[in-house]
Amino acid sequence: MPPAIRVHQVAKRYGDVEALAGVDLEIADGEFFGLLGPNGAGKTTLISALAGLVRPDSGTLEVMGHDVQSDYRNARRMLGVVPQELVFDPFFSVRETLQIQAGYFGIAKSPARENWIDEILENLDLTSKAGANMRTLSGGMKRRVLVAQALVHRPPVIVLDEPTAGVDVELRQTLWQFIRRLNREGNTIVLTTHYLEEAESLCGRIAMLKAGRVVALDSTANLLRRCAGHSLRLRLAGGQPPPVLRERGEEKDGLWSIVFDRYEEIETLLAQLRNAGCTIDELEIGKPDLEDVFVSVMQGRLGAARP
Amino acid sequence: MSGFTTLLYKEVLRFWKVGFQTVAAPVLTAMLYLLIFSHVLESRVRVYDTVSYTAFLVPGLVMMSLLQNAFANSSSSLIQSKVTGNIVFVLLPPISYREFYGAYVLAAIVRGLVVGAGVLIATAWFAPLNFEQPLWVVVFAIIGGAVLGSLGVIAGIWADKFDQLAAFQNFLIMPLTFLSGVFYSIHSLPPFWQQVSHFNPVFYMIDGFRYGFFGRSDVSPWQSLAVVACCLGLLAALTLTMLKSGYKLRN
Numbered sequence: 061m062p063p064a065i066r067v068h069q070v071a072k073r074y075g076d077v078e079a080l081a082g083v084d085l086e087i088a089d090g091e092f093f094g095l096l097g098p099n100g101a102g103k104t105t106l107i108s109a110l111a112g113l114v115r116p117d118s119g120t121l122e123v124m125g126h127d128v129q130s131d132y133r134n135a136r137r138m139l140g141v142v143p144q145e146l147v148f149d150p151f152f153s154v155r156e157t158l159q160i161q162a163g164y165f166g167i168a169k170s171p172a173r174e175n176w177i178d179e180i181l182e183n184l185d186l187t188s189k190a191g192a193n194m195r196t197l198s199g200g201m202k203r204r205v206l207v208a209q210a211l212v213h214r215p216p217v218i219v220l221d222e223p224t225a226g227v228d229v230e231l232r233q234t235l236w237q238f239i240r241r242l243n244r245e246g247n248t249i250v251l252t253t254h255y256l257e258e259a260e261s262l263c264g265r266i267a268m269l270k271a272g273r274v275v276a277l278d279s280t281a282n283l284l285r286r287c288a289g290h291s292l293r294l295r296l297a298g299g300q301p302p303p304v305l306r307e308r309g310e311e312k313d314g315l316w317s318i319v320f321d322r323y324e325e326i327e328t329l330l331a332q333l334r335n336a337g338c339t340i341d342e343l344e345i346g347k348p349d350l351e352d353v354f355v356s357v358m359q360g361r362l363g364a365a366r367p
Numbered sequence: 368m369s370g371f372t373t374l375l376y377k378e379v380l381r382f383w384k385v386g387f388q389t390v391a392a393p394v395l396t397a398m399l400y401l402l403i404f405s406h407v408l409e410s411r412v413r414v415y416d417t418v419s420y421t422a423f424l425v426p427g428l429v430m431m432s433l434l435q436n437a438f439a440n441s442s443s444s445l446i447q448s449k450v451t452g453n454i455v456f457v458l459l460p461p462i463s464y465r466e467f468y469g470a471y472v473l474a475a476i477v478r479g480l481v482v483g484a485g486v487l488i489a490t491a492w493f494a495p496l497n498f499e500q501p502l503w504v505v506v507f508a509i510i511g512g513a514v515l516g517s518l519g520v521i522a523g524i525w526a527d528k529f530d531q532l533a534a535f536q537n538f539l540i541m542p543l544t545f546l547s548g549v550f551y552s553i554h555s556l557p558p559f560w561q562q563v564s565h566f567n568p569v570f571y572m573i574d575g576f577r578y579g580f581f582g583r584s585d586v587s588p589w590q591s592l593a594v595v596a597c598c599l600g601l602l603a604a605l606t607l608t609m610l611k612s613g614y615k616l617r618n
Contacts, residue, residue, distance in 0.1 A: 113458055115613055133461035141459055147452035151381050163373030164460035209456065 062125030064089045064217045064248035065110065070119030072105055072272075079105040080116065081272035087250060087265075089124075089216075092243050094263030094280070095252045096354060101269040103252045104144060107221050111141045123217055137165060140215035142207050144222045144252075148194040154181070154205055155190045158212050165213035180208045183238045185231075200227045207235060211242075218242065219250045224258065236262065260284075260350040268357050276357045280350070287353040292318045292326060294333075295342040302336030304329065315342075371466035374457060378474030382440055389478065393436055394485040397428045401490050404550060414552040415583045422494035423577075425487070426504075427549035430576045433483035433508060434569065437515040438522070438540050440478040441471045445523025446532050449615075458617065464610035468520065468603070475516025476509055483508060496580055503588050504579030510595050511572035515540070517602040524615050543569045553585050568598045 067085040071078075080102045087093045095103050108114035110121050112128050112135070121128045126135035149157060158177045159169070167173050181187045184204040189197060194205065203223065210218060220239070224232045240262070243249045253259055259266060259280075266283055268276040276283065295315050305311075309318040318329060326345070333340065368376075382389040405421040414423045448454035457467070498504065518540070526532040547569035553561050564570045565586075575591030578584035584591070610616070 111459055113455065113617055115617055133463075136459060136461040139459075143452075143455050145452045145455075147455060149448075149453045149456065150451075151384050160373060160377050161456060161460075163368045163376070164370045164457065164462060166369050166461070168368045213460075 061089060062122065063087060064091065064124060065250065066120075066122040066125075067106070067110070068120045070106070070109055070116045070121060072102075072109060072114065072116045078272050080109070080119075082119070083269075083272070083274055085267060085274060085277070087248060089248055090243070090246055092240075092249045092262055092264050093251065094259040094266040095250060095269065096256070096259055096266060096350075097252075097269035098358065100271075102272040103269055104221055105272075106269070107141065107219055107250075107252065110219065111139060112136060137213065138215055138217055140210035140213065140218045142210045142218075142220045142223050144225070146199060146202050146206070148197075148202050148205065150193070150195045153191050153193050154186060154197070154208075157194060157205060158208055161209045162212045167213055176214065177208075177212065180211050183234075183241075184208055185234050200231050203227050204231065204235070207238075216246070217248045217250070221252050222254065223251070224253060224255060232258075256350040256354055266350075268354065270358055275360075276353075283353045284348050284350065287348045287356055290320050290323075290348060291346040292320060292329060293344050293346055294340050297339040297341035300336070300338075302332055302338060304332045304336075317346075369466075370460050370462040371470055374462060374466065374470035375473050378440070378444060378470060379477050381444060382474075382478050389436070389440070390482055390485055393432050393482050394489050397432045397486040398489050400428055401425065401493060405493065412551070412555075414555070415581060418581055418583070419494055422496060423552075423581075424550065425490045425494055425496060426577045426580045427573055428490060429483045429486045430507070430511060430573050431544050431547075431549045432486045433479040434511055434515045434544055434572065435540065436482040437475040437479035437512040438519040438536070441475040441516050441519030442523040442526075442532055442536070443519075444471070444474075445520065446526055446529060449523070449527075450529070454616065464607065468517075468606055468610055471520050472513055472516040475519055476512035479512035479515070480508060497582075498580060499582035500579045500588075502579070503575060506592065507572055507576040507579065507595065510592075510599055511569075511576065514568070514572070514595060514599050514602060517599065517606050520606050521602070521609065524609055527615075543567055547573050548585065549573055568594060571595050 063086045065085065065087040067083050070080050070083045072080040083102070083106060095106070097103050105114060109116045110123065110128060112132055115129070123135040124138040126138060128135040152160065155177065158180070162173055162177070178187070181190055184207060186201070186204050186208065189201055194202065197205065207220070207223060218239070223235060236258075239249055251259065251263060263280055265279050266276070267274050278286070293315060301316065305316050305318070309316045320326065320329070401421070401424060404424055409420050412420045414420065445454070448457070522532055522535040526535060546564065547567050548564065553564045553570065556564065571586070571591035571594040574584045574586055575588045575595065578588040578591070
């Protein structure tokens with residue numbers, strides 16, 4: 061069984077800008093994969109190269125074992141892309157848009173096609189808008205139609221390029237519910253997003269891109285583990301901060317923060333504080349989140365790529 | 368339904384949905400030309416012995432409208448899709464560059480034929496028309512539409528902005544179609560301008576098309592056909608090369 065996506069040594073340059081500098085990546089069939097990175101890191105270029113919208117200067121890309129250049133027809137049939145830009149064709153209604161998009165993929169009009177379109181519309185809360193012209197829809201509705209268009213030919217691999225940028229909570233929940241279901245049913249999902257909490261809760265594995273290079277690649281759990289980000293944050297009601305705080309902690313506006321690796325250390329820390337006669341006014345334990353990992357990776361504080 | 372037929376259907380549906388602007392408007396424009404020019408020139412100009420000026424003008428206007436609208440269809444559809452970004456919907460599916468070209472050019476021909484038929488129906492009342500050689504009418508209508516449809520694809524892909532497309536239209540397409548013998552026979556021109564007209568491919572489209580109506584023309588219809596077919600071959604090759612390379616579309 062070939063991987064859902066295989067990217068081999070892909071490079072792309074726009075003038076002086078190196079958008080992709082030899083990217084290698086493999087995404088297994090059925091994964092929920094996150095592609096993260098700051099603006100200009102090369103995420104969209106990589107997705108565009110995968111979708112055949114951009115031709116790389118060198119390297120190869122495959123979707124379900126089909127080369128996106130030499131076997132583009134099969135590769136494109138296997139791929140559904142939700143573009144980042146909010147684009148639409150103002151001449152058509154929602155249903156017409158979906159029927160035309162299905163037709164582009166060679167899916168003739170049939171009860172099965174119409175049923176699938178109805179199902180997508182229902183799952184994305186678009187049924188009441190099926191007959192509405194695209195021009196009359198709100199931004200969030202247009203975004204839903206973009207998702208529907210990407211799914212209309214039942215692609216096994218679905219790429220969502222920042223699908224929740226600027227959309228309300230309701231749509232995010234509807235969308236993720238549906239995408240999770242598609243993933244459970246065996247579809248491979250590749251997601252790029254700036255909402256790191258979304259990536260953390262959804263993606264099983266994550267690649268981080270920086271300046272066209274993969275700088276971190278691991279399971280979400282491993283990435284979180286690698287960042288020693290557990291911290292005890294506390295505010296003292298009175299008394300002098302004991303040496304342990306001054307040595308290991310950092311203070312900002314009276315709030316002390318101490319980084320620790322294992323939970324057992326908390327007991328020792330608290331005992332030391334008690335012995336020093338400190339009264340604690342406020343206390344919380346901070347868990348590492350993907351944002352910490354992301355910042356560490358981007359600043360080069362966390363190790364290199366680990367496939 | 369294949370990707371090709373869907374793209375063709377979508378392109379036809381696109382102009383049909385705004386038919387008032389894409390079909391009715393050019394028909395009205397052609398009628399205004401006919402009313403004004405025939406009123407002013409009917410008694411002063413006689414091109415062929417047996418053909419009145421108005422009758423001479425009608426096929427020219429039909430072909431001019433057909434050609435201009437074939438160009439407008441492919442060029443405006445592409446530039447709109449590029450500027451709004453929805454061209455991505457056509458680039459993501461498994462549609463080959465040949466199918467892409469075929470669908471846009473065929474849709475352009477359809478628009479040209481619809482407008483041309485509209486102009487013919489609206490203006491034929493003003494002058495008796497013969498269809499001496501109807502096959503020539505059809506051949507030149509289709510090949511002429513394909514030439515301008517291809518030019519429209521080239522312009523639509525090349526232009527990044529609407530004003531660049533407008534420049535292409537105003538500085539190339541309009542002079543070529545207006546100075547092609549729509550309103551006059553080139554035999555009425557001074558020798559120098561007659562020679563210049565022979566370098567204008569649109570002249571051959573109009574002349575050959577008109578031959579189908581009257582069995583008379585400035586040059587042989589076979590010569591016109593050769594010139595127009597060569598133009599189509601060259602433009603098709605150029606457009607297909609552009610599309611295959613992904614020029615401006617897949618970059």
